[in-house]
Amino acid sequence: xxxxxxxxxxxxxxxxxxxxxxxxPRVASAEAFPAxxxxxxxxxxxxxxxxxxxxxxxxxxxxxxxxxxxxxxxxLLVRSDGLVITHGHLQTDTSRITDARxxxxxxxxxxxxxxxxxxxxxxxxxxxxxxxxxxxKTFPAVSFAxxxxxxxxxxxxxxxxxETVDYVPGVVLDHIAAVVDTPRTAYCLAGGLKMGFLSxxxxxxxxxVVGVTGIELSEEEGGGLYSRSGVPxxxxxxxxxxxxxxxxxxxxxxxxxxxxxxxxxxFTQPLKPEFAAYWGLPEAGGLIVSTVVPDSPAAQAGIxxxxxxxxxxxxxxxxxxxxxxxxxxxLVRDTGPGKTVRIELLRNGQPLTLEVTLTTRPQSAQDAxxxxxxxxxxxxxxxxxxxxxxxxxxEDVQGVIVRRVASGSPAQAxxxxxxxxxxxxxxxxxxxLEEYRQAIExxxxxxxxxxxxxxxxxxxxxxxxxxxxx
Amino acid sequence: xxxxxxxxxxxxxxxxxxxxxFGVLAGCATLGQPERAVLxxxxxxxxxxxxxxxxxxxxxxxKRTEMLAVGSGFIISPDGYVVTNEHVAGDxxxxxxxxxxxxxxxxxxxxxxxxxxxxxxxxQGDAPFPYVKWGRSDTVQAGQVALAFGSPHGLSRSVSMxxxxxxxRNLDDxxxxxxxxxxxxxxxxxxxxxxSGxxxxxxxxxVIGVNARMLRGAxxxxxxxxxxxxxxxxxxxIRDGRVRRSYFGFxxxxxxARSIDPGKRGVLIxxxxxxxxxxxxxxxxxxxxxxxxxxxxxxxxxxxxxAVRRLMAELPVGEPARLTIERNGxxxxxxxxxxxKTAARGKQxxxxxxxxxVAEVTQEVARRAQLPRPAGVLVxxxxxxxxAGWAGLxxxxxxxxxxxxTVVDFAVFRKLYDQRIQENRRQIMLFVxxxxxxxxxxxxxxxxxxxxxxxxxHE
Numbered sequence: 001x002x003x004x005x006x007x008x009x010x011x012x013x014x015x016x017x018x019x020x021x022x023x024x025p026r027v028a029s030a031e032a033f034p035a036x037x038x039x040x041x042x043x044x045x046x047x048x049x050x051x052x053x054x055x056x057x058x059x060x061x062x063x064x065x066x067x068x069x070x071x072x073x074x075x076l077l078v079r080s081d082g083l084v085i086t087h088g089h090l091q092t093d094t095s096r097i098t099d100a101r102x103x104x105x106x107x108x109x110x111x112x113x114x115x116x117x118x119x120x121x122x123x124x125x126x127x128x129x130x131x132x133x134x135x136x137k138t139f140p141a142v143s144f145a146x147x148x149x150x151x152x153x154x155x156x157x158x159x160x161x162x163e164t165v166d167y168v169p170g171v172v173l174d175h176i177a178a179v180v181d182t183p184r185t186a187y188c189l190a191g192g193l194k195m196g197f198l199s200x201x202x203x204x205x206x207x208x209v210v211g212v213t214g215i216e217l218s219e220e221e222g223g224g225l226y227s228r229s230g231v232p233x234x235x236x237x238x239x240x241x242x243x244x245x246x247x248x249x250x251x252x253x254x255x256x257x258x259x260x261x262x263x264x265x266x267f268t269q270p271l272k273p274e275f276a277a278y279w280g281l282p283e284a285g286g287l288i289v290s291t292v293v294p295d296s297p298a299a300q301a302g303i304x305x306x307x308x309x310x311x312x313x314x315x316x317x318x319x320x321x322x323x324x325x326x327x328x329x330x331l332v333r334d335t336g337p338g339k340t341v342r343i344e345l346l347r348n349g350q351p352l353t354l355e356v357t358l359t360t361r362p363q364s365a366q367d368a369x370x371x372x373x374x375x376x377x378x379x380x381x382x383x384x385x386x387x388x389x390x391x392x393x394x395e396d397v398q399g400v401i402v403r404r405v406a407s408g409s410p411a412q413a414x415x416x417x418x419x420x421x422x423x424x425x426x427x428x429x430x431x432x433l434e435e436y437r438q439a440i441e442x443x444x445x446x447x448x449x450x451x452x453x454x455x456x457x458x459x460x461x462x463x464x465x466x467x468x469x470x
Numbered sequence: 471x472x473x474x475x476x477x478x479x480x481x482x483x484x485x486x487x488x489x490x491x492f493g494v495l496a497g498c499a500t501l502g503q504p505e506r507a508v509l510x511x512x513x514x515x516x517x518x519x520x521x522x523x524x525x526x527x528x529x530x531x532x533k534r535t536e537m538l539a540v541g542s543g544f545i546i547s548p549d550g551y552v553v554t555n556e557h558v559a560g561d562x563x564x565x566x567x568x569x570x571x572x573x574x575x576x577x578x579x580x581x582x583x584x585x586x587x588x589x590x591x592x593x594q595g596d597a598p599f600p601y602v603k604w605g606r607s608d609t610v611q612a613g614q615v616a617l618a619f620g621s622p623h624g625l626s627r628s629v630s631m632x633x634x635x636x637x638x639r640n641l642d643d644x645x646x647x648x649x650x651x652x653x654x655x656x657x658x659x660x661x662x663x664x665x666s667g668x669x670x671x672x673x674x675x676x677v678i679g680v681n682a683r684m685l686r687g688a689x690x691x692x693x694x695x696x697x698x699x700x701x702x703x704x705x706x707x708i709r710d711g712r713v714r715r716s717y718f719g720f721x722x723x724x725x726x727a728r729s730i731d732p733g734k735r736g737v738l739i740x741x742x743x744x745x746x747x748x749x750x751x752x753x754x755x756x757x758x759x760x761x762x763x764x765x766x767x768x769x770x771x772x773x774x775x776x777a778v779r780r781l782m783a784e785l786p787v788g789e790p791a792r793l794t795i796e797r798n799g800x801x802x803x804x805x806x807x808x809x810x811k812t813a814a815r816g817k818q819x820x821x822x823x824x825x826x827x828v829a830e831v832t833q834e835v836a837r838r839a840q841l842p843r844p845a846g847v848l849v850x851x852x853x854x855x856x857x858a859g860w861a862g863l864x865x866x867x868x869x870x871x872x873x874x875x876t877v878v879d880f881a882v883f884r885k886l887y888d889q890r891i892q893e894n895r896r897q898i899m900l901f902v903x904x905x906x907x908x909x910x911x912x913x914x915x916x917x918x919x920x921x922x923x924x925x926x927x928h929e
Contacts, residue, residue: 269909274897275899275910290907291907291909305908306910389905390905393906394840452729454756458838459838461740461741462727462755463727463738465729
């Protein structure tokens with residue numbers, strides 16, 4: 001795309017320097033895994049490692065071209081009813097899997113079962129699947145221990161080797177190379193992970209399963225706030241456990257049944273000691289409101305950026321570190337939509353109590369409904385609030401967002417690409433998925449030779465002329 | 471006539487081509503003359519050729535650094551005005567020029583125009599200088615012979631030859647360097663990095679373009695800014711030091727972006743900036759501009775847009791212009807008072823005590839950041855290991871307030887910074903916009919976490 005260059009010779013240096021700063025401190029693992037611990041772990045948990053086979057449709061984000069491939073990935077049984085996790089790159093904006101099946105060996109025979117793709121949590125790049133057993137079946141699943149990890153801890157990762165060695169289970173030794181604090185606590189592994197070890201269980205030196213491995217999505221791939229793409233990480237038990245208890249239920253085109261998660265509509269930062277000192281507050285701990293989402297319960301209650309939340313629904317808030325912000329988010333979610341809560345805060349150092357009625361958490365991009373049509377060749381989605389925030393789209397922009405452009409389609413010929421926001425199709429204004437659907441239906445009836453789409457690309461607006469093939 | 475050349479060996483083709491053109495122009499075509507014509511053109515241009523080595527100021531790392539660039543240019547007057555590209559000589563502190571007789575002279579940047587990628591330098595030395603003649607670009611035709619002069623990859627005094635491949639190539643929506651006001655002359659005369667700012671010349675030795683771009687990964691696909699446009703910009707820069715343009719606040723698109731129907735005349739309005747003169751008179755995206763001060767305007771194809779944009783830009787700032795706008799088949803006239811168009815790229819400066827460099831938030835920056843109006847300053851660089859970096863500030867952040875005081879613009883930011891340096895303030899609280907979100911950032915000069923991190927690493 002951007003293959004045009006200006007002709008002066010420039011030295012692009014220095015930018016790489018930033019990366020060096022974030023490099024991990026060199027800490028060698030102090031202890032080594034004793035062989036008996038490794039063998040014990042293997043004997044105990046290798047049974048929970050299954051294979052996920054699937055058919056994958058990949059879309060090139062630039063050209064919109066799609067291709068299909070068959071694939072195999074490691075799956076980890078995390079619940080005895082057949083709940084499986086696998087690595088999240090299988091299900092992204094540009095990749096969809098279908099025909100998922102779970103293959104597992106038990107007592108010397110291989111079982112293959114169909115599986116339903118459940119979806120991914122918003123904040124964890126892991127895909128959840130549910131194996132469908134014909135009759136009630138108890139699966140061998142790992143059980144997790146919520147044990148903290150530390151810099152330098154040696155860890156053992158279980159996974160499956162490559163196809164050339166028949167995907168036999170194997171082990172890899174590694175250590176926690178770095179601990180990252182923002183925007184939540186994350187543990188980086190030192191080594192490069194082989195594919196067969198992604199979503200594999202991570203064990204500490206005492207043989208406890210303390211998390212699974214994973215790689216976040218980059219921002220281009222649709223990763224959000226947590227994106228630390230390319231770095232193999234450990235998703236610790238604390239992050240996983242809620243989703244094992246209550247797996248995401250999106251996917252397969254079924255919109256999530258909303259209504260169970262509450263929403264306040266603020267982004268917060270922890271009140272670190274130096275922030276408290278700067279504002280002359282007697283003690284650190286609390287949540288600084290950094291952003292108030294327009295039209296949210298927080299905005300309606302008059303919460304402002306700079307307010308410091310000291311107590312929420314009677315529960316004191318003492319966050320001083322970035323990772324504790326997530327606990328607050330969870331507390332809000334679990335409080336229950338419709339509930340009126342008391343929020344005690346400090347504004348300019350003065351205490352203030354506000355009452356806020358929480359609403360239902362808005363639909364997220366992953367839960368948003370999609371509509372695929374073959375008139376223009378586009379798959380579009382509702383503009384959810386998280387997409388608005390991720391792409392910095394103002395509230396007054398109404399439309400649907402292009403997620404995929406079918407290969408060879410009229411839309412592709414008109415140079416449309418994922419990320420474009422469609423605001424009108426011909427004479428029909430489009431503010432939501434239903435209106436887009438209706439506009440396409442109108443086109444089917446009237447069969448115009450060309451259709452101008454009014455759209456937004458980044459901060460600019462303009463027209464695309466698409467010529468449907470009738 | 472062209473058939474003759476089908477049978478010519480490849481190598482001879484270009485010379486023969488030159489011969490044809492020269493022959494037609496001079497009225498005689500004997501062997502040996504093509505080469506003579508090329509030599510004559512070279513003799514006219516070469517003495518005026520300038521090898522340019524600007525020292526550019528760069529702020530991308532959170533401090534002010536200098537960077538050496540290489541480009542080309544040409545002298546256009548006996549008193550030593552030199553034309554080159556803005557991307558060669560813009561943002562430079564000093565420019566060293568090497569003339570064709572190997573004289574090394576310093577030059578001063580008279581002015582630079584990023585919108586057309588043209589810059590003008592003035593040589594500091596003994597006049598008179600040899601200079602080239604401007605030709606006209608509006609009569610240039612595809613197929614005509616062209617010579618490119620300059621310093622490809624820094625190799626000065628090089629000349630290459632080819633033909634004009636296309637006369638009005640629109641590159642406006644390609645890549646990150648828009649060219650709103652001009653199409654390009656495309657040539658297959660070899661153009662390489664370092665040729666930037668050098669002249670594209672016809673067989674008579676007249677400048678028909680300023681070499682500016684190439685297609686990376688392609689061979690012999692080079693682009694020059696047409697001489698007519700370059701010349702007007704150069705004259706404005708010499709006269710005023712800059713190019714003044716009117717700003718209406720709408721973005722234009724070709725009519726065929728909406729319909730291929732040849733009966734539809736005018737120019738499509740693609741977008742309207744908030745709070746702009748156009749927004750004030752309720753011009754909306756989808757409207758069609760059909761006339762400016764009674765003169766019909768038309769842009770059926772993309773190539774037609776630069777001429778309309780130039781027409782609009784050249785209307786006097788502050789004086790009402792009558793625009794005829796069509797909406798749903800109905801026409802209406804509106805009087806719009808254009809503002810002066812501000813530079814897309816504003817002032818840049820490093821604030822090294824904090825390890826931070828910032829740029830002015832121009833209209834363009836504000837538009838991209840979805841700010842309703844310019845406000846604050848834009849972070850463009852953060853020094854590794856400096857307080858701003860450890861506070862978590864990132865390039866792209868827009869600093870909105872400092873210690874609770876609104877950072878209205880660049881000047882206010884500098885004033886607030888200077889105050890804090892004078893008072894030796896150790897903690898500075900910033901409120902910044904990052905994408906759609908805002909956050910608080912505390913610059914703490916007391917305890918850089920860098921030191922803590924060091925300590926942890928060495929325990």
